[in-house]
Amino acid sequence: MNKEKRIEIFSRLRAENPHPETELNYSTPFELLVAVVLSAQATDKGVNKATDKLFPVANTPEAIYALGVDGLKDYIKTIGLFNSKAENVIKLCRMLIDQHNSQVPQTREALEALPGVGRKTANVVLNTAFGQPTMAVDTHIFRVSNRTRIAPGKDVLEVEKRLLRLVPKEFLLDAHHWLILHGRYTCVARKPKCGACLIEDLCEYRQKTS
Known part of the structure; x- marks a missing residue:
């Protein structure tokens, strides 16, 4: 061509x-990161249904970490692979708190070091949250x-x-x-x-x- x-x-x-715009519902880079991690092998509509209940209750690394794996599962159990996703999101929150001052990093390397975040997820966050091409x-x-x-x-x-x-x-x-x-x-x-x-x-x- x-x-x-x-x-x-x-x-x-x-x-x-x-x-x-992305069809995932989010209002902060952290919410987008969580939504994209949850969206692997799931529909945006299905993820939105879960996060529309989760984010009003917990939408920071500290708040989601405080839910614990079992607490988070209650919100995302309608999403495929929710067991492993819950574990990854809790670990991801801990890393953001410990290593990034609870902020979503703006480099691919730092994003890909987070549990549950691969190259595709990192690229979505860099593009949609931070305006990188x-x-x-x-x-x-x-x-x-x-x-x-x-x-x-x-x-x-x-x-x-x-x-x-x-x-x-x-x-x-x-x-x-x-x-x-x-x-x-x-x-x-x-x-x-x-x-x-x-x-x-x-x-x-x-x-x-x-």
Whole structure:
């Protein structure tokens, strides 16, 4: 795919949604961090249902740590893998208190050192909470990047690096959200909605649906 096509693709996505946002509910970097950790292999809707009850009661490292693993489980038991997630979030809170003055760190290295935080989670927090031009490649972005040929790659890290290199700079900050939303609602896994797609004429997918 050439540069002109990429510019046009992201220009259209921006025109349709000038200020894209995550669908996770949060009001502080810490709330976002917890929500993203909980969202692994779970839907944003399911996470929001749990955090809408949790955050009014506990939304700081100290308050969630005080709940303990069992106390936290009561709030997140509707989310998949809640046992291991509860343990990770409690450990994460302890580390933030002990090592970061209860603040969410703003570097990938420090974020990835926290329990339950991998590269994708770190990138989401850096991008959404701190406005850094990172690319958190989830299943939606991986699929859209390969299917459209915007930035094809054999694994998530390759796609991430290609997107960072190939997405025009003016679009980089919001590209992560545009691609996720496009994959979630239009370029869906089983049968993409090509007929209703904003960028169908620019996409290089060969098996378009009507």
